Amino acid sequence: MIPFVDLRAAHAEVAEEVAQGFDRVLQDTAFVQGPDVAAFEQEYAEFSEVPHCVGVGNGTDAIELSLRAAGLEPGSGAVLPANTFVATAEAVVRAGLRPVLADCDDDHLLLDPAAAEAAVTPDVAAVLPVHLYGQQAPMAAVQDLAARHGLTVVEDAAQSQGSRQEGRPPIGLASTSFYPGKNLGAYGEAGAVLTSSAELATALRLLTNHGSRQKYQHETLGFNSRLDTLQAVVLRAKLKRLARWNELRRAAAERYDKLLSGVQGVRLPRVAPGNLHVWHLYVIRVPQRDKVLAGLHAAGVQAQIHYPYPVHLTPAFHDLGYAPGDFPIAEKAATEILSLPMHPHLTPSQQERVAETLDKVLSSL
Numbered sequence: 001m002i003p004f005v006d007l008r009a010a011h012a013e014v015a016e017e018v019a020q021g022f023d024r025v026l027q028d029t030a031f032v033q034g035p036d037v038a039a040f041e042q043e044y045a046e047f048s049e050v051p052h053c054v055g056v057g058n059g060t061d062a063i064e065l066s067l068r069a070a071g072l073e074p075g076s077g078a079v080l081p082a083n084t085f086v087a088t089a090e091a092v093v094r095a096g097l098r099p100v101l102a103d104c105d106d107d108h109l110l111l112d113p114a115a116a117e118a119a120v121t122p123d124v125a126a127v128l129p130v131h132l133y134g135q136q137a138p139m140a141a142v143q144d145l146a147a148r149h150g151l152t153v154v155e156d157a158a159q160s161q162g163s164r165q166e167g168r169p170p171i172g173l174a175s176t177s178f179y180p181g182k183n184l185g186a187y188g189e190a191g192a193v194l195t196s197s198a199e200l201a202t203a204l205r206l207l208t209n210h211g212s213r214q215k216y217q218h219e220t221l222g223f224n225s226r227l228d229t230l231q232a233v234v235l236r237a238k239l240k241r242l243a244r245w246n247e248l249r250r251a252a253a254e255r256y257d258k259l260l261s262g263v264q265g266v267r268l269p270r271v272a273p274g275n276l277h278v279w280h281l282y283v284i285r286v287p288q289r290d291k292v293l294a295g296l297h298a299a300g301v302q303a304q305i306h307y308p309y310p311v312h313l314t315p316a317f318h319d320l321g322y323a324p325g326d327f328p329i330a331e332k333a334a335t336e337i338l339s340l341p342m343h344p345h346l347t348p349s350q351q352e353r354v355a356e357t358l359d360k361v362l363s364s365l
């Protein structure tokens, strides 16, 4: 059996440090907003080379609270790619805004700036590029379109911890998730927002903590969405390994590229120019995808699909009024994409077995 991720192997590397950290928190009973939270925020801001990091309860809240902190007109539109995890669209609705979908580009499955621009109407106030699979959407083009139309940019960086892009503009607001399976994963729910703006960081802190800076002084209507202290302990320990883990993912991706280059029918993932990819997911495209997936599972290879339905073909978003055919690239990709096992502890021999199995399954179609 070749697992899709191996959270146990990752835990083994940090187990001692996490146990000691948990002990410290339990001794101090600093369960909410303990010193590890502020320490992690500072460390993650440094790692990301962004001035401010505000911890929140999870990645979906990180998107919602970013949009709220930006103070957008209620009911305005927010452009996002049709091919994303449903949370991007969910957070837009929860922030009191209207999801406006746009198609992705066929090479990288990242938000297509031209499609995003075509979707902009006078009531659109925000754009949410999603750094899908671990590489950044084309930020210079997104920032340019945002500047021309006066849009707030909220990056969905849930899958791109540690990624970089040459020549990209500074981060206004970027939300991330520390869901256990992400490149930097907690042991429960956690998330954060990165921003270059001290003002937005302050606004976010208020929102996450009942609208309050000082106990019982509630300046605005807020939420309870704070980064848990025990999760901050886990994240601090894992953050020290993240650069190396991302390197291991890159090495594994290169190895897959080589192993699969001769396999008939496989379309390999591509890195957009200027991007440093962190390979949250290694997503190939194949014909008769569901049959291929079944064949891999039968042979013990735990492949997955990210994601089987674009947002507009998801029942929860039918009322947006889109129809099949509206986003042809995203729709076609949804029938072809296949995420192969990818994590820092994947071994070369496991990858060889994945490639051999895939070859066998594809040639038997």
Ligand SMILES: *Cc1c(COP(=O)(O)O)cnc(C)c1O
Residues within 6 Å of the ligand: 058, 059, 060, 061, 084, 085, 087, 088, 130, 156, 158, 159, 176, 177, 178, 179, 190, 191
């Ligand atoms: C994981 C993820 C989220 C949501 O994060 P949670 O912490 O699960 O709420 C949002 N967007 C994308 C692209 C994700 O992968």
